[in-house]
Amino acid sequence: MEVTNPLYKGQGIHVIASIFTVDHGVVKVLLIKRRNEPYKDKWALVGGALYNNEDLDAGLKREIKEKTGIENIPLTLVDVHGKVHRSPVMRMVAVSYLGVIDINKVNLLKDTIKTSNATWTPLDEVSDLAYDHAEIIDSTFEKLKHMILSSNILANLFPDGFTMPEIQKTYEAILGIKFDRRNFRRKLLSLDLIEDTGETQVFDGRKPAKLYRFKDKIDDINVF
């Protein structure tokens, strides 16, 4: 079969990743600077056009690796952005994903053929992005806020485990709320997302704190 209707021609798919980290209590998102048109010299999220012979997640991983050097990062589907004129070149529908990574465990490629200056940018300093990437970051960050309460998405931010005071700072940074130290511990444990490693580690104080890790599998809980 062949497709002839011109209304079906000239369409493509963008795969786009909002990759977040929390660095000393500040939420940051990974941006790159574009070297080419369209939006030359603008900041943008990591991503690009999908090849017609690769799956969505394969294309996304290829783009992330090409433009930042990052590999092996779990990604979650978040949203789709498809306004007719969101790309000036041709009709592109963007599929957006969410990822989280430990800023210290990754060596960013500073420059590639198509991009330069891969940079962790604090969320409140993000401005003037290419395409509709500002919108995409917004919806992805909202998704992150929800997901940290019901999934192990932060596991990749703490590949070697974490202490309670440490993870509390992270939750506070992402949600923008302060918690009571003692009740936070109980709440997080009750969510059934983490487990005790049996080890301890010094974080901020002098007394070594228990080391926890996120569980591999998280079960859904029922609201009713």
Added chain:
Amino acid sequence: MEVTNPLYKGQGIHVIASIFTVDHGVVKVLLIKRRNEPYKDKWALVGGALYNNEDLDAGLKREIKEKTGIENIPLTLVDVHGKVHRSPVMRMVAVSYLGVIDINKVNLLKDTIKTSNATWTPLDEVSDLAYDHAEIIDSTFEKLKHMILSSNILANLFPDGFTMPEIQKTYEAILGIKFDRRNFRRKLLSLDLIEDTGETQVFDGRKPAKLYRFKDKIDDINVF
């Protein structure tokens, strides 16, 4: 600018709607029978290929109207399905949506140029669908289960309001759980999704029951 790389050619977007109803305590999904290749004579979800000059929601509404006659139905983005060979014709990425409608408030077109037999099919009788539509129904129905607890998505199932016993049956059908009548009422009211209309209506018993409706806007609630 022109796109020349063959890896970017021959791609398209499907927009697909899983439209649910609850009919006498049975959850049903709207299926149509395909008249043309590919998947001729197979049952399928409502949807089709997006034109390159229309927004996603416009294309979806056009497809729904063309193939079923249904108009003015709110739709929520659910998922994206993009395996390379999910369509035998060309590379198609499917964007899937969720909708709910009152079976009594709609006149289905039984036959169109491309389809025939638009039919409400009970969920447990669905089998042997075109494309990856079985998978799409699964993920969409899961989304529905979650959404009825935190949104007004069922509003369209009860355009004229509903009584407590009536909506309880609906929740029980969708979630597959029975509830205590008295606690269900309190729970649903506490979710802050519905409001009293001041009217009453006879449902099953003799005593007229209070008539409620879903609120127009629902605010997010915080888990912490």
Added chain:
DNA sequence: ACAAAAGTGTTGACTTTACACCCATGG
């Protein structure tokens, strides 16, 4: 008056919140 189903109230069990208190360590 009675049956049937809607609507309200109550009690005990469990959770959550807001704290006080104890513990381990480095200086």
Added chain:
DNA sequence: CCATGGGTGTAAAGTCAACACTTTTGT
């Protein structure tokens, strides 16, 4: 041996689940 921050305990307030009771209607 004390300052600092981690870890545990507890009482009051709030929420939830199970069930009894009251109200409204048609026959």
